[in-house]
Amino acid sequence: MAYIEFNHVMKEYAADGVKIRALNDASFSVNKGELAVILGASGAGKTTALNILGGMDTTSSGDVIVDGENVAAYTKKQLVGYRRTDIGFVFQFYNLMPNLTALENVELASQICPNSLDASETLDKVGLTDRKNNFPAQLSGGEQQRVSIARAIAKNPKLLLCDEPTGALDYNTGKQILQLLQDTCRKEKITVLLITHNSSLAPMADRVIHFKNGTVVNTLQNEYPTPIEQIEW
Ligand SMILES: Nc1ncnc2c1ncn2[C@@H]1O[C@H](COP(=O)(O)OP(=O)(O)OP(=O)(O)O)[C@@H](O)[C@H]1O
Numbered sequence: 001m002a003y004i005e006f007n008h009v010m011k012e013y014a015a016d017g018v019k020i021r022a023l024n025d026a027s028f029s030v031n032k033g034e035l036a037v038i039l040g041a042s043g044a045g046k047t048t049a050l051n052i053l054g055g056m057d058t059t060s061s062g063d064v065i066v067d068g069e070n071v072a073a074y075t076k077k078q079l080v081g082y083r084r085t086d087i088g089f090v091f092q093f094y095n096l097m098p099n100l101t102a103l104e105n106v107e108l109a110s111q112i113c114p115n116s117l118d119a120s121e122t123l124d125k126v127g128l129t130d131r132k133n134n135f136p137a138q139l140s141g142g143e144q145q146r147v148s149i150a151r152a153i154a155k156n157p158k159l160l161l162c163d164e165p166t167g168a169l170d171y172n173t174g175k176q177i178l179q180l181l182q183d184t185c186r187k188e189k190i191t192v193l194l195i196t197h198n199s200s201l202a203p204m205a206d207r208v209i210h211f212k213n214g215t216v217v218n219t220l221q222n223e224y225p226t227p228i229e230q231i232e233w
Contacts, residue, residue, distance in 0.1 A: 001065065002029035003191060004053070004159070009062030009072075011048050011214075022048040024214035026062075030207060035185040035192045035225070039199050040211030046195045047163055049211070053193065054087045054161045055079040067158055085113050088152025088160045088190075090181075092167035094144040096136040102147045103132040110154040122154040123147070126180060142173035146180065153184060160184070162194040178204065179228045200233035 011023035023045045030036045038046050051057040052064055055071060058079075064072040066086070074082060096105050103119055110116035123132050126146040136144050145165060152160055162181060166174030182204055185192040194205075202208045203226035210218040 001068065003032035003034075003067060004028075004030040004193075005063070005065040006049065006053065006216075007063040007065065009049070009052065009064065010060045011045075011052065011057070012060045021214055023052075023059075023062075026211070026215050028209045028216045028219055030191060030193065030209075032191055033185070033189045034206040035182060035194065035204070036207040036209055037201055037205035038193060038195045038209045038211060039197075039202065042197070044211040045214040046211050048214075050161050050163055050193060050195055053159065054089060055082045085115070085155065086158040088155050088157035090145070090148055090152050090160065090162040090165045092164040094136070094141075094148040096144055096147055096151075098136050101133050101135055102128060102139065102143075102150075105136070105147055106151045106154050109151045113155040115156045117154045117156050119150075119154050122150045125153075125184075126150045140173070141169050142176060145169065145173075145177050149177070149180060149184070153188060153190065158191065160190050160192045162192065164195055164197070166196075175228060182225075182228050198233060200231060201228075203231055204228050 006026060006028050009023050009026045013020045013022060026049060040046050052059055059072045062072060063070050071082060102123060106119040106122055110119045126149055128146050131139060131143060166177050169177060181192055184190060206222055206225055208220040209216055
């Protein structure tokens with residue numbers, strides 16, 4: 001069994017009496033320690049799948065296996081614990097607490113997790129040794145995203161889920177953030193899933209999962225992923 005198994009997942013939303021099928025029999029798997037890139041057009045179901053995997057949304061049917069447990073069968077209370085301890089999220093917008101310093105933002109996350117890493121050391125790892133006592137407004141977009149990555153990995157999560165993490169950044173800054181995510185996956189041995197619109201990024205991944213109209217139409221494995229510095233788009 002793979003570390004992550006998304007098995008025949010359906011997700012329907014009811015909006016004004018109309019049913020919208022966001023996921024339609026979507027299936028994929030990811031092995032432990034892999035970097036998986038999720039590609040697909042707008043509305044293909046990528047965010048819905050990531051939110052379900054992260055325990056932020058629920059399935060209409062299907063199984064979502066993470067490390068041998070079926071997250072789709074979790075109670076609300078179990079999902080709270082799962083989100084808190086097992087999942088690190090990185091979003092397009094950094095969602096930092098504006099009145100807390102970089103260090104305090106990371107500490108806030110690590111304090112609620114039993115196996116958390118040292119907040120200050122985690123900020124060192126993401127290259128922010130000199131910015132720990134700055135507030136988010138005093139940091140660039142790339143630096144704020146580094147804080148949000150530190151906040152996610154300081155929880156020592158099973159999965160690092162990233163939804164368009166470079167969507168608000170310029171080309172070079174975005175590339176540095178992708179490099180950090182690729183390095184984090186390798187060095188910390190965290191399983192990383194990364195949503196992007198940019199199909200040029202596919203070579204950086206161990207696995208590429210392609211969504212279309214709510215289902216997975218194609219999964220590719222790269223035996224030799226390309227370092228991000230060698231990818232241009
Ligand atoms: N809470 C919701 N209520 C109703 N419909 C929703 C909801 N969330 C998502 N959808 C619909 O489900 C479909 C899939 O959306 P989703 O956000 O997963 O796509 P996506 O591939 O992530 O798109 P994008 O790249 O634009 O973020 C879309 O048609 C969307 O409008």
